[in-house]
Amino acid sequence: MRVGCRPVNAGISSSRLDVPAANAHIRTDMTDNSDLFTAKMAAIGFAPPELPDGLPPPEALEAADRTSRFWTSDHAGELRVGTPDHRREACKMFRETFNPYRPAVIAWPQLSPDMLRRVTSLPIWDIAVHTEGRARLRFASYAAITPTPEIRDALMLNAWEENRHKEVLSNLAKTYGIALGPEPAYRVPRDPEWMYLVTGYCECIDSFFAFGLFELARRSGFFPLALVQTFEPVIQEECRHILLFANLVAWQRASLPWWRRIVFELRVAAAWVYIAWERLVLARSMKSNGMGTGQDSNFTMSSAQAVTPVEIGVRDLMTICLEENDRRFAGYDARLVRPKAIPALVRLGLFLTRPWTRKRRSDDAGRIDEGSPAGG
Numbered sequence: 001m002r003v004g005c006r007p008v009n010a011g012i013s014s015s016r017l018d019v020p021a022a023n024a025h026i027r028t029d030m031t032d033n034s035d036l037f038t039a040k041m042a043a044i045g046f047a048p049p050e051l052p053d054g055l056p057p058p059e060a061l062e063a064a065d066r067t068s069r070f071w072t073s074d075h076a077g078e079l080r081v082g083t084p085d086h087r088r089e090a091c092k093m094f095r096e097t098f099n100p101y102r103p104a105v106i107a108w109p110q111l112s113p114d115m116l117r118r119v120t121s122l123p124i125w126d127i128a129v130h131t132e133g134r135a136r137l138r139f140a141s142y143a144a145i146t147p148t149p150e151i152r153d154a155l156m157l158n159a160w161e162e163n164r165h166k167e168v169l170s171n172l173a174k175t176y177g178i179a180l181g182p183e184p185a186y187r188v189p190r191d192p193e194w195m196y197l198v199t200g201y202c203e204c205i206d207s208f209f210a211f212g213l214f215e216l217a218r219r220s221g222f223f224p225l226a227l228v229q230t231f232e233p234v235i236q237e238e239c240r241h242i243l244l245f246a247n248l249v250a251w252q253r254a255s256l257p258w259w260r261r262i263v264f265e266l267r268v269a270a271a272w273v274y275i276a277w278e279r280l281v282l283a284r285s286m287k288s289n290g291m292g293t294g295q296d297s298n299f300t301m302s303s304a305q306a307v308t309p310v311e312i313g314v315r316d317l318m319t320i321c322l323e324e325n326d327r328r329f330a331g332y333d334a335r336l337v338r339p340k341a342i343p344a345l346v347r348l349g350l351f352l353t354r355p356w357t358r359k360r361r362s363d364d365a366g367r368i369d370e371g372s373p374a375g376g
Contacts, residue, residue: 033133033183033185036188037159037163040141040144040188041156041159041160043144046140046156046160048160049098049100049160051100051101052102053102055105055107061101064099064100065099065232065233065236067098068099068237070331071096071097071332071333072332072333073089073093073333073336075089078335081254082254086247087148087248087251087255090154090244090247091150091151091153091154092150093240093247094154094157094158094240094243094244095154095157099233099236103167103168104167106171106230107230108175108227108230109224109226109227111224115224116177118223119176119178119223120176120177125169125172125173125178126180126181129173130181131202131206132162132166133166133183133186134199135159135199135203136160136163137159137186137187138192138196138199139156139158139196140155140159141188141195142155143158143159144192145192151248154244154248155248158241158244161237161241165234165237165238168231168234172231193267194267197267197271198271198274198275200245201271201272201275203238203241203242203245204242204339204342205275205342207239207241207242208339208346209321211235211239211321211324211325211328212317212318212320212322212323212324213321214228214231215320215323215324216320239328239329242339243332243338245339246336246340247336249268250337252264272341315353318346318349318350319350321346322343322346322347325343
């Protein structure tokens with residue numbers, strides 16, 4: 001589940017980024033977001049995967065969970081980034097770790113009034129649903145312009161899974177009576193590669209923090225274990241998504257001629273700058289333009305306080321995020337590229353703030369000693 005990312009709007013006219021595409025297969029008068037996404041996927045020849053009709057037995061669920069978490073390529077030797085072997089194995093990983101769960105048959109556990117209040121008060125639901133709605137169409141649009149069949153197939157499955165996440169979140173909100181803000185209109189992006197980069201890097205950011213927050217909720221016992229376990233496949237699926245994204249970006253970067261690579265690197269840098277700027281104004285713009293219910297301000301820390309009964313510091317939360325990030329990726333072939341930017345920045349931040357942390361602890365210890373009676 002991604003949260004906190006809304007790459008379009010935030011004070012910028014959406015017409016500059018998302019406009020109806022010139023595609024003869026897709027009607028431009030569609031007002032239903034699901035119809036637009038379905039038409040886009042049909043236009044590029046996507047056939048949905050087969051799913052079980054009902055809730056599978058526990059042993060089947062456990063097997064599917066293991067399959068989605070652990071994968072090693074049978075390719076012998078190095079997987080050099082930018083080679084056809086690297087591209088093939090990255091797409092193969094995504095295809096072979098698919099988890100065939102059906103959102104409609106998820107058995108959401110009953111919650112006590114106190115548990116229900118905790119779930120409905122989480123500051124994530126609006127932006128999570130809206131983000132998945134945008135992501136599904138953007139990934140499908142990028143798949144439509146991708147000439148390489150195996151990459152196109154992986155991107156179409158990625159888009160389909162984003163839509164499945166939206167269904168899961170919507171069903172959860174309906175089950176527990178969570179009021180969602182009005183859903184925005186989603187448009188086919190005019191520049192699919194740009195929106196793929198922006199949305200993919202947003203996923204990398206949001207998933208990193210979501211891994212830690214989810215583990216914090218599990219450790220604290222603040223939510224019933226049944227609910228945490230029910231949502232677990234969605235969290236792991238996000239790990240697969242950003243693993244695929246990191247490898248496809250790395251493959252494209254390495255396979256381009258030098259002059260096209262310069263242009264690509266500038267686009268990547270621009271995407272990061274755009275995301276950073278967008279994050280700074282997100283909370284304010286969400287209220288001013290009527291998108292959402294105001295749940296989204298200060299997402300990471302407010303969410304941390306919402307999923308644990310005890311106060312947790314920024315450093316402790318970042319440490320959990322790093323540990324969970326490493327754990328979730330550990331089951332996949334080590335030769336595949338991992339998302340590196342956010343973990344590296346967090347590690348740098350923890351390293352640079354270590355002296356202040358030690359000084360604060362020393363000052364706290366000194367104050368305790370001063371307040372102790374003489375002679376202990």
